[in-house]
Amino acid sequence: MAVHLLDTQYNADSYQKYRFSPSENLQSVIFSYLEEKKVNPIRLAVDVGCGSGQSTRVLAAHFEKVVGTDISEAQIEAAKQAASFPNVSYHVCPAEELPFEDGSVDFITAFTAAHWFDMPRFMKEVDRVLRPHGCVALSTYTTDFSMHYKDCSERLTEIFTETRDLLLEYADEKVKLVFAEYKEVFESVPFQDKRRVTQILDKIPMSVSGVIGLFQSFSMYQAFLRNDPEAAKSLLQKTEQRFLDTMGVCSNETQVGFPQAAERIPLIRQLRQEFFLLGQGIHLFQ
Numbered sequence: 612m613a614v615h616l617l618d619t620q621y622n623a624d625s626y627q628k629y630r631f632s633p634s635e636n637l638q639s640v641i642f643s644y645l646e647e648k649k650v651n652p653i654r655l656a657v658d659v660g661c662g663s664g665q666s667t668r669v670l671a672a673h674f675e676k677v678v679g680t681d682i683s684e685a686q687i688e689a690a691k692q693a694a695s696f697p698n699v700s701y702h703v704c705p706a707e708e709l710p711f712e713d714g715s716v717d718f719i720t721a722f723t724a725a726h727w728f729d730m731p732r733f734m735k736e737v738d739r740v741l742r743p744h745g746c747v748a749l750s751t752y753t754t755d756f757s758m759h760y761k762d763c764s765e766r767l768t769e770i771f772t773e774t775r776d777l778l779l780e781y782a783d784e785k786v787k788l789v790f791a792e793y794k795e796v797f798e799s800v801p802f803q804d805k806r807r808v809t810q811i812l813d814k815i816p817m818s819v820s821g822v823i824g825l826f827q828s829f830s831m832y833q834a835f836l837r838n839d840p841e842a843a844k845s846l847l848q849k850t851e852q853r854f855l856d857t858m859g860v861c862s863n864e865t866q867v868g869f870p871q872a873a874e875r876i877p878l879i880r881q882l883r884q885e886f887f888l889l890g891q892g893i894h895l896f897q
C-alpha cells in the first residue's frame with residue numbers, strides 16, 4: 612500500500628522525459644571529494660531514491676557496479692526501460708531498508724530524494740551498509756530557476772516563479788526542506804566529517820514545452836492534478852501561453868540544442884544545486 616501511494620508522488624513518464632541528470636559541475640565536485648577522501652577501491656555505488664535512473668547512470672563510468680534503488684515500482688520500471696550500462700541495475704526498496712550486507716558499499720548517493728526519507732532511519736542504514744572510509748553524497752537542486760531569452764529573461768523568470776509559488780500550496784511538508792535548501796537535512800545528519808557545498812550553477816538548454824514538462828514532473832503539481840485536474844492543467848496552459856506571448860513566438864518547441872552561440876539559445880534554465888557530502892568512515896552508533 613505504501614508503495615502504491617508513493618507511486619503517485621511523481622508521474623514516472625514525465626519524470627523520465629523532463630528531469631535531467633546531475634550536472635557536470637555537481638559531478639565534478641562529488642568525484643573530487645571522493646578522490647580527496649581516497650575512496651578506493653570503487654566497487655559498489657548505490658543511488659537511493661533513484662527515480663527513473665537519470666542520476667544513477669552518471670555513476671556507471673566510475674564504479675564497477677552501480678545499483679539504483681527506489682520505493683516506487685513505477686519509477687524503477689521506467690529506469691529499467693531507459694538505455695543504460697551493463698554494470699547498472701535497479702531495485703525496488705525503501706531507503707530505510709537497503710538490501711546490502713553490512714560494510715559492503717563504497718559510496719551512497721541520493722539526488723533530490725533525501726528530503727523524502729525518514730532521515731534517522733536512513734542514516735542508520737547508511738552507517739550499516741557503508742564500508743569503513745566510504746562516503747555518502749546527498750544533493751538537491753533548488754527551485755529558484757532563472758530563464759533566459761533575448762531581452763525578456765527577467766519577465767520569463769517572474770512567470771516561472773509565480774507558477775511555482777501557486778503550486779507551493781500543494782507541496783508536501785517534506786518538499787519544504789528543499790525550499791529551505793536542505794539546511795535542516797544537513798543539520799540532522801549525525802556524522803562529524805561533513806561538508807556542505809552550495810551555489811553550484813548549471814545551465815541547461817530547454818524549450819518552453821520542456822519547462823512546462825518540468826512543472827508536470829514536480830510532486831506538488833501531481834498533487835494539484837489529483838486534487839483539481841482541470842485547474843492544474845489550466846494553470847500550465849496559461850503559463851505556457853504567457854511564456855510564448857512574452858517571447859513573441861508561436862511554437863512551444865522554440866529552442867536550439869547546446870552548444871550553440873549564446874544568442875541563438877532561446878531558453879536556458881539555470882539552476883543552483885545545493886548539496887553536501889558526508890563521510891568518511893564515521894560510525895554513528897558505536
Ligand SMILES: C[S@@+](CC[C@H](N)C(=O)[O-])C[C@H]1O[C@@H](n2cnc3c(N)ncnc32)[C@H](O)[C@@H]1O
Pocket residue numbers: 617620621630631659660661662663664665666680681682683686704705706707721722723724727728729
Ligand atoms: C525527486 S525524485 C529524484 C529521482 C532521481 N534521484 C533524480 O535525481 O532525478 C525522488 C525519488 O525518491 C523516491 N522516494 C521517496 N521516498 C522514498 C523512500 N522512503 N525510499 C526510497 N525512495 C523514495 C521517489 O519515489 C522518487 O523517485
